[in-house]
Amino acid sequence: MILLDNSIHARSYQAPEGNLEFKPIPSNGICTRLGDKWTVQVLWRLSRADERRLRFSALKKEIDGITQRMLTLTLRNLERDGLVVRHYFPEVPPRVEYELTDMGTGVLHALEGLNFWIRDNLPTIEEHRRAYDKAEQ
Amino acid sequence: MILLDNSIHARSYQAPEGNLEFKPIPSNGICTRLGDKWTVQVLWRLSRADERRLRFSALKKEIDGITQRMLTLTLRNLERDGLVVRHYFPEVPPRVEYELTDMGTGVLHALEGLNFWIRDNLPTIEEHRRAYDKAEQ
DNA sequence: CCGCATCCTTCTTGATACTG
């Protein structure tokens, strides 16, 4: 997904006036990434943390249901894209913190429109789904 | 994911001022849908068509690389969610047109912010990817 | 504590052939 397929809430979304002004640009995997199961959840948790930084274990604790493996993979991809930076402290036991970059913050802002749209339209969509499924038996 | 992983272009994106104002809401599969390989491509083609309607075969011709099977599946999902309506004409040979609903148009508007963000940030992201991959050997 | 390796299951996409 883009937004959470688990989580809650917000203010109102004003659809822009007039016609659609974009031709969709190639996203080179960005959208697939944002649409996966955990990415936005991770970005959002980091955005709410002190100094936009959290330890691996803190993220794992906050994100319900995520496995160590998936958290690692998700963070690696975000790091590779420059949305998150990894800070490694070679203590014993080791400590690792992940920090949201400005670009990481930016993508969350860019998702606000979609977020509000979903909030406003999800009930209607689910209504359609029920009707459709019923018609199919 | 959301925008095209194949396609081009647009105007500028003004990031909202101040702090992030949303807690991501549950999307119930919407985001996964928007993040898949063909959904946005289909929505966008319909949005540019006369009366926002196109025949199945026209869509197939316009969307490079899509198979009959994937176009069918994509349209079924969009129809189920109420983003598209299917008009069936029992002629010989049969004719089927798909029409973008207001809600379908709405979701494209809601994606504009993301679209512009990607256009503006993709070069930087790809730079990060190259650096990351190089560091990994 | 953090993360890698391995194995396994499920989902998504694609290729191809057939039909009202």
Add this chain to the structure above:
DNA sequence: CAGTATCAAGAAGGATGCGG
């Protein structure tokens, strides 16, 4: 023309065990 059915390939996600 606009599908459906079937099969196969690959990617994504989950479970579990080991290691610095």
